[in-house]
Amino acid sequence: MSKDRMRWPEGKSCAVMISVNLEAEYFAKMYYPDENIDLATGEVAALGWEGMTFGLPKILDALDAHNIKATFFVLAAVADKYPDAIKEIAIRGHEIGCHGYYHENLALLSIAEQRSVLKRAIDRLEEVSGKKVKGFRMPEGEMTEETLNIVKDLGFTYSSSLSDDDVPYLREESQIIELPIHWELYDLPYFVYTWDPQIPQGQSRSANANDVLENWKIELEGALKYGTLFNLQLDPQATGEQGRIFILEELLDIVAQNEKIWIATGEEIASYFEVSQDN
Amino acid sequence: MIWKNGAKAAFALGFDLDGRTIWRNKAHKLPGGQNFIKGVSIGDFGVKVGTARVLDILDEYDMKATWFIPAEIVEDNPKTVEKILARGHELAHHGYDHRGYYGNTAEEQIAYIERCQNVFLKYAGVKAKGFRGTGSILPETEKWLYTDGGFVYGSCGVSGEACTWIEVEGEKTKAVNIPCRDEMMDDYMQTVMNSYPQVLVGMPRIAPYRNPYENWINEVKGMIRYGTAGSAAFHPQIAGTPGRAIMLERFCRYLAENSSVWCSACIDLAEYFFEHNGDGNHE
Numbered sequence: 368m369s370k371d372r373m374r375w376p377e378g379k380s381c382a383v384m385i386s387v388n389l390e391a392e393y394f395a396k397m398y399y400p401d402e403n404i405d406l407a408t409g410e411v412a413a414l415g416w417e418g419m420t421f422g423l424p425k426i427l428d429a430l431d432a433h434n435i436k437a438t439f440f441v442l443a444a445v446a447d448k449y450p451d452a453i454k455e456i457a458i459r460g461h462e463i464g465c466h467g468y469y470h471e472n473l474a475l476l477s478i479a480e481q482r483s484v485l486k487r488a489i490d491r492l493e494e495v496s497g498k499k500v501k502g503f504r505m506p507e508g509e510m511t512e513e514t515l516n517i518v519k520d521l522g523f524t525y526s527s528s529l530s531d532d533d534v535p536y537l538r539e540e541s542q543i544i545e546l547p548i549h550w551e552l553y554d555l556p557y558f559v560y561t562w563d564p565q566i567p568q569g570q571s572r573s574a575n576a577n578d579v580l581e582n583w584k585i586e587l588e589g590a591l592k593y594g595t596l597f598n599l600q601l602d603p604q605a606t607g608e609q610g611r612i613f614i615l616e617e618l619l620d621i622v623a624q625n626e627k628i629w630i631a632t633g634e635e636i637a638s639y640f641e642v643s644q645d646n
Numbered sequence: 647m648i649w650k651n652g653a654k655a656a657f658a659l660g661f662d663l664d665g666r667t668i669w670r671n672k673a674h675k676l677p678g679g680q681n682f683i684k685g686v687s688i689g690d691f692g693v694k695v696g697t698a699r700v701l702d703i704l705d706e707y708d709m710k711a712t713w714f715i716p717a718e719i720v721e722d723n724p725k726t727v728e729k730i731l732a733r734g735h736e737l738a739h740h741g742y743d744h745r746g747y748y749g750n751t752a753e754e755q756i757a758y759i760e761r762c763q764n765v766f767l768k769y770a771g772v773k774a775k776g777f778r779g780t781g782s783i784l785p786e787t788e789k790w791l792y793t794d795g796g797f798v799y800g801s802c803g804v805s806g807e808a809c810t811w812i813e814v815e816g817e818k819t820k821a822v823n824i825p826c827r828d829e830m831m832d833d834y835m836q837t838v839m840n841s842y843p844q845v846l847v848g849m850p851r852i853a854p855y856r857n858p859y860e861n862w863i864n865e866v867k868g869m870i871r872y873g874t875a876g877s878a879a880f881h882p883q884i885a886g887t888p889g890r891a892i893m894l895e896r897f898c899r900y901l902a903e904n905s906s907v908w909c910s911a912c913i914d915l916a917e918y919f920f921e922h923n924g925d926g927n928h929e
Binding site: 572581 | 677694842854
């Protein structure tokens, strides 16, 4: 009775999308979405800087070593602060998507404000990267159907923000393509830790990287078995750390060697889905 | 007691098909929350994708399970419920909309529970015989539930370790307890995650999948050791995601290959219990 298995290009069994949420110090907004917390000093600022300075190069090298193109969902504020990093990502052939401007909790903004902030973010990202922005990933927090209507209207071809499926689908109201994500495939919530402010608030201990890799391997087994989209989300300060980068390298080794896996960017997956819908 | 086929323990796979209810209820407490779409999408996965995947795994191992479904989910997804029943599974009571509130008085609470039963009857053609609460009820309601209310078993979070007659205020009822210890057998508690609102609060790490898996196995081993019975609170929105489905399948294989434990739906365990312990008329 399961719905029909998703058909991937060239008879592949599943799709793997490697995405990077480039947030620098704004990662803290995921834990404090409604508070004006200090992003400019202290551990939050330091972790953001560390990720951009030490983590990002390792992630880019791991991707190059496996000849894999990823999708970088970038905050425009990060492009303002680190324009050379964004240019480098674009030059190395990766897709640039939009993750908001200042990591807004979009659901709490008016329609006009959402439209304005996302328009400014696209313009800034395209200006800095020299690439057309087609993908949208909601800054962690919330959004509404209206947000997706705006996203569609602004010319994005896809969103990668929701969790009600594990293969691409067309969102009914806005008719935008959704490439679903799931928390278990996001590195940051497993690893991030700061004392002040408390992140995570419950001060649970940072995960063992071997355990996280094990979860991801099981997820990959599931993706192959069920024909789903394995949509990995990375933050350079999490997996890009020197003692953790090996989990990305090992995962990419496995993925790159498996001929049944289609490795693609968000743009490529959305484009394939759009064409397959028309046929 | 000795269970069917000489098994030392009995185990009922239980699935709480909560859909978006929990997420919607949490979002409604936030400003503008009635229009949020991210949190509820996690719950929607269970109805949209997870259920079918879980049903296929159960078929593969020829296992009958109990599905605890809020009546609102039954109203909104009658075809999904039809498929669950068509494949031989049991439907059980799990409140209307997964809010903790059943009413102020026993009359109100009984009316609420009956209202759900009428939804089941209308959309699924059956009434529930098993109860897993989503909040607390008065002792008077509980007495009615398990004596005249038509419920023959309860399978609630913390209810002791014994599969035996449920007692309310020291009085035996006609129903049997099928324990389901949350922290051992609830996959939602073990691996759910969201940031806004925070689920779980404080955002603890998602566990390594082998942790809950080994807890399930250890709990079943405990049931075998002490000759008891129990159930699980697995959630299709969790258990039906690709990686967790791999773990669920491994657990079903473990159960299927273990002759010390008899697996069937809660209602089958309850009926077997009655066959060997009388019908509950404690004269």
